[in-house]
Amino acid sequence: MDVLINVLVALHVIGIGALLGGFVTQMKAMGAGTARFSPAMLHGALTMLVTGVALVGVHQAEGHTVNNIKIGIKLAVLIVILGLVYVKRDEERIDKALFGAVGGLTMANIFIATLWT
Template identity: 70%
Template sequence: MDVLINVFVGLHIVGIAALLGGFLSQLTAIRGDGARMTPGMLHGALTMLVTGAALVGLNQADDQTVNNVKIGVKLALLIVILGLVYVKRDEEKVEPAVFGAVGALTTVNIFIAVLWT
């Protein structure tokens, strides 16, 4: 079971990297012709959602304790991120505030995962 959990943790990190990497690659475009939500950002957020849900289920099946408040907060942030990326995915230019919110919420989600024990 530990190997399966570790595989899903790795995939979860790949999703985070896709979302945050897409954001960081568009940072210089905010001042110029406008940033946009890339398909990789949407796929990264969806990967985070699916693998996160799988991780909760696998940890509970392995009789490990799961902090449901932490998972709830992370899920709420991810749903907001996913909603923003999904709604703005077809726009040529995204408002800097919306784009910045996606990056900030993603970063907060990472810090919650790492620092909340």
């Protein structure tokens, strides 16, 4: 089971990298008002969702305690990110505030994951 958990964590980190990387690569375009959500951002968010749910399931199946409040908040933030990216994925230009909100929520999710113990 340790190998499965490590693979899921690695895939979760890859998903967060795709989401955050997609945001960072569009920051210059955001300043010009031409930013858009890339497919990598959508796929990264979906990867995070699937691997996060799988990680919680595997941990609970092994009898480990899971902080359900933390997981619930992270899930809610991710669903908002996923919803925004999914709905606006085909638009040529995304409002700066909306694009910045996705980046801020992504960073918030990272800080919740790493700092909340």
